[in-house]
Amino acid sequence: MKDTLILGIETSCDETSAAVVRGGTEILSNVVSSQIESHKRFGGVVPEIASRHHVEQVTYILEQALEEAEVTLDEVDAIAVTEGPGLVGALLVGVNAAKALAFAKDKPLIGVHHIAGHIYANRLVEEMSFPLLSLVVSGGHTELVLMHEHGRYEVIGETRDDAVGEAYDKVARTLGLPYPGGPQIDKLSAEGEASIDLPRAWLEADSYDFSFSGLKSAVINTLHNAKQRGEEPAVADVAASFQASVVEVLVGKTMRALRERGVDRLVLAGGVAANRGLREALTAACGEAGVRLTIPPLSLCTDNAAMIAAAGAVMYERGEFAGDRLNGEPGLELDREWEQ
Amino acid sequence: MNVLAIDTSTFTMSVAVFRDGLPAGELTTHLKKNHSLRLMPAIRAVMAEADMKPEELDRIAVAEGPGSYTGVRIGVTTAKTMAWSLNIPVVGVSSLEALAANGRHFEGLVCPFFDARRGQVFTGLYRFEDGETVRVEEDRLVMFEEWLETVERCGEPVLFLSPDLAKHEGALGERSSLRAGTGAPVDHLTRASGIASAAMKKAADEAIHLFSPNYLRLAEAEAKWREAQKEKDGR
Ligand SMILES: [Zn+2]
Numbered sequence: 001m002k003d004t005l006i007l008g009i010e011t012s013c014d015e016t017s018a019a020v021v022r023g024g025t026e027i028l029s030n031v032v033s034s035q036i037e038s039h040k041r042f043g044g045v046v047p048e049i050a051s052r053h054h055v056e057q058v059t060y061i062l063e064q065a066l067e068e069a070e071v072t073l074d075e076v077d078a079i080a081v082t083e084g085p086g087l088v089g090a091l092l093v094g095v096n097a098a099k100a101l102a103f104a105k106d107k108p109l110i111g112v113h114h115i116a117g118h119i120y121a122n123r124l125v126e127e128m129s130f131p132l133l134s135l136v137v138s139g140g141h142t143e144l145v146l147m148h149e150h151g152r153y154e155v156i157g158e159t160r161d162d163a164v165g166e167a168y169d170k171v172a173r174t175l176g177l178p179y180p181g182g183p184q185i186d187k188l189s190a191e192g193e194a195s196i197d198l199p200r201a202w203l204e205a206d207s208y209d210f211s212f213s214g215l216k217s218a219v220i221n222t223l224h225n226a227k228q229r230g231e232e233p234a235v236a237d238v239a240a241s242f243q244a245s246v247v248e249v250l251v252g253k254t255m256r257a258l259r260e261r262g263v264d265r266l267v268l269a270g271g272v273a274a275n276r277g278l279r280e281a282l283t284a285a286c287g288e289a290g291v292r293l294t295i296p297p298l299s300l301c302t303d304n305a306a307m308i309a310a311a312g313a314v315m316y317e318r319g320e321f322a323g324d325r326l327n328g329e330p331g332l333e334l335d336r337e338w339e340q
Numbered sequence: 341m342n343v344l345a346i347d348t349s350t351f352t353m354s355v356a357v358f359r360d361g362l363p364a365g366e367l368t369t370h371l372k373k374n375h376s377l378r379l380m381p382a383i384r385a386v387m388a389e390a391d392m393k394p395e396e397l398d399r400i401a402v403a404e405g406p407g408s409y410t411g412v413r414i415g416v417t418t419a420k421t422m423a424w425s426l427n428i429p430v431v432g433v434s435s436l437e438a439l440a441a442n443g444r445h446f447e448g449l450v451c452p453f454f455d456a457r458r459g460q461v462f463t464g465l466y467r468f469e470d471g472e473t474v475r476v477e478e479d480r481l482v483m484f485e486e487w488l489e490t491v492e493r494c495g496e497p498v499l500f501l502s503p504d505l506a507k508h509e510g511a512l513g514e515r516s517s518l519r520a521g522t523g524a525p526v527d528h529l530t531r532a533s534g535i536a537s538a539a540m541k542k543a544a545d546e547a548i549h550l551f552s553p554n555y556l557r558l559a560e561a562e563a564k565w566r567e568a569q570k571e572k573d574g575r
Contacts, residue, residue: 041565048409048559052552055413059424060549073425089410092376093417099380100421104394324380 004316007065007076007101008309009058011094012086012114013140014038014045016057019305020069020076024313027124028069030299030306033057036180043179044169051089058097065305073105080312083111083322084332085140091328099326110312111322113334114303115141116153118269120311121300133263135254137278138270139165139182142210142250144257145334151314153334156257157208164246165272167212171219171242175235185239186275192236194244196222201249208257215245243277251281258291266293273301341398344383344422345536348375348415349407349435350454350503355382356532357390361540363533364390370503370529375414383418394426401539403530404432406462406479406556407454416553429544430551433535436479439501440466441534442527448497448519449476455504459483462556465491473538481556484508492518503528 003023010017019030035053039045066073081098084091095111102109118141119134128150136143142164144157162170165182172181177188198218201211219242226233258266266286272278273295286293300307315321343358353375356366365386369378387394402419405412412435423430436452443450446468453463461484465477477490488511491498497519500512505528512520545551558566 042561046559046561049561051409051413052555052559055417055420056550056552058417059420062421062424063549089413092410092414096376096379096414096417097421100418101425103380103384104422104425106394324384325377327374327377 004077004313005071005075006078006080006309006313006316008305008312009062009079009081009094009098010117010303010305010308011054011058011090012082012084013090013303014050015303016054016061017303017305018061018065019309020065020071021124021306021309021313024310025123025127027306028071029065030304031061031064031068032304033061040179043173045087047087047089050087051093054090054093058093062097073101076107078108078110078312078316080110080112080309080315082114082117082308083326084114084329086114086328086330088328088330091330095326095328099324103324108316109322109326110315110320111326112308112311112315113332115143115145115334116311117307119145119147119267120314121269121296121304121307122267122294123310124300124306125296126294129265131261131263132265132267133254133258133261134267134269135250136269137164137250137272139163139169141270142212144208144254146261146263151318151320155334156261157210157253159210159212161211161213162216164210164212164250167216167246168272170216174220174223175238182272182275185243186277188236188239189243189277192234192238192240194240195237196233196241198222198241198245200245202252208253210249210253212246215242247277247281250278251285254282255285255289258289264291266291268293268295269301271302274298341540342392342396343399343401343536343539344387344397345401345532345539346379346383346415346419347403347435347438347530347532347535348379348411349403349405350411350530352503352529353378353382354530354532355379355386356536357386357392358536358540359390359392363536364392366531366533368529368531375411379414379418394422397426397428399423399429399431399539399544401431401433401535403435403438403535405435405554406481407435409555412553412555416551420548420551424548429546430548431539431542431544432551432554433538433542434464434479434554435530436462436464437466437473437475437538438535439530440464440473441538442501442531443499443523444468446499446521448499449491449494450499450501451491453484453500453502453504453508455502455507456481456557459485461487461508463487465494479556484511488512488515488518497521499523501528
């Protein structure tokens with residue numbers, strides 16, 4: 001394991017990324033080309049445009065990643081690529097590039113689940129220990145994932161409608177904030193007061209699932225009703241109230257899962273890990289409960305290929321390889337069965 | 341010259357291997373199945389049958405579009421990444437020119453086209469002189485009806501080649517002055533061997549990173565955005 005070199009590729013959404021990771025833990029390079037500027041004018045990621053960018057960028061990014069790592073393609077032990085979930089057209093570019101490399105250079109190919117990648121971003125910061133709970137929060141995901149060993153995942157809770165990042169973006173749009181709205185709401189929240197009473201979606205008492213669409217509708221209704229009364233609600237207060245509801249539910253469910261499953265190790269993963277309100281609340285709650293919490297640096301929380309290579313390194317050790325028929329799987333399950 | 345040629349721009353999928361400038365193997369299917377799943381197994385199979393190792397290749401040729409956006413991307417991504425990793429050139433050939441090659445013995449004009457929905461087609465006009473391909477009209481996206489008028493004005497016999505022929509045969513039949521031929525069913529499927537032949541005559545493009553599909557059409561969101569900008573500027 002020590003010197004295994006994995007070349008990772010990630011193209012599931014709007015970042016084209018390639019990275020080289022040694023031994024599953026050490027980043028030799030992690031090149032990320034963000035398309036955010038191209039999609040800003042559309043107010044969100046346009047799949048066809050994302051796919052077009054990926055094709056234009058892919059070999060250039062691969063070359064950069066190898067150059068920065070000072071590694072040749074011949075020295076790489078395996079190619080790991082995000083297989084899913086994500087935008088199908090975008091995934092296809094990474095998957096087909098990875099298959100081309102694997103065939104041309106006769107390397108093993110590894111198909112990585114995007115969420116496994118987010119979780120393994122942590123291993124690039126410090127070694128993982130088990131049992132471990134991961135709260136994965138991003139534009140496409142809201143999941144509580146329990147792990148008892150490397151490479152095996154049990155999804156104990158997930159969103160039933162919008163992902164948390166998606167809810168942030170939609171509320172931000174309603175508030176007239178520019179895309180991407182998540183960071184804007186987080187920033188505004190610090191200036192406002194959570195003075196508006198918004199619902200908390202706890203669902204069934206024993207459920208670790210999430211739901212954010214009701215909250216989103218409540219925000220829209222609040223704004224609508226205020227306008228009807230001729231009032232202009234303070235945007236910062238709306239933002240703060242929305243964030244308070246989201247954070248309370250995320251932290252509440254996570255802490256309950258830790259308690260009920262007897263886990264004292266928590267990892268925060270995904271782009272929404274950048275949210276200051278969430279980080280602070282989670283840090284405080286974990287401190288009180290004696291849970292060790294890790295939050296990777298922001299550059300590893302957002303989509304990147306180093307996390308894919310790190311998750312791929314574990315699959316390499318287990319011999320979980322893909323074949324020539326690897327495909328982009330927009331709805332790929334995290335807890336799939338592996339034939340032994 | 342040893343060449344691997346690929347086409348995935350329509351429902352046809354074709355892979356060919358040339359050794360020393362001559363065809364060694366080819367696999368062509370016309371199935372409504374997933375190119376992303378099937379392309380690499382096809383490449384491996386044809387390469388293996390032809391006893392060709394990836395490092396023996398001198399260049400990779402690919403149909404660069406127009407066609408299905410996703411289909412073209414699968415072919416182009418595979419071709420350019422393979423070429424980059426093997427440090428050899430990638431050569432793009434128009435997907436329409438590749439199909440037109442099936443009419444290389446036809447005396448007159450060859451019109452390849454792909455359906456592009458809402459009455460539109462991706463098409464162009466070609467002629468073959470002494471084994472050379474001559475482009476008579478540039479590849480374009482156009483209303484089929486309008487295009488037929490252009491073709492009709494040429495006053496020559498025209499061979500129409502298209503995997504989507506069935507959808508447009510009616511429109512062809514309605515034009516009495518158009519001396520249209522439509523060939524045999526097999527002529528409507530692009531053969532990667534035609535792409536390899538065309539690519540061997542072309543100069544290799546050095547800028548491999550910049551190599552990307554020729555979509556001939558903006559992404560829909562982009563087109564709408566530009567339209568909105570124009571309206572804004574007009575006001
Ligand atoms: Zn992600």
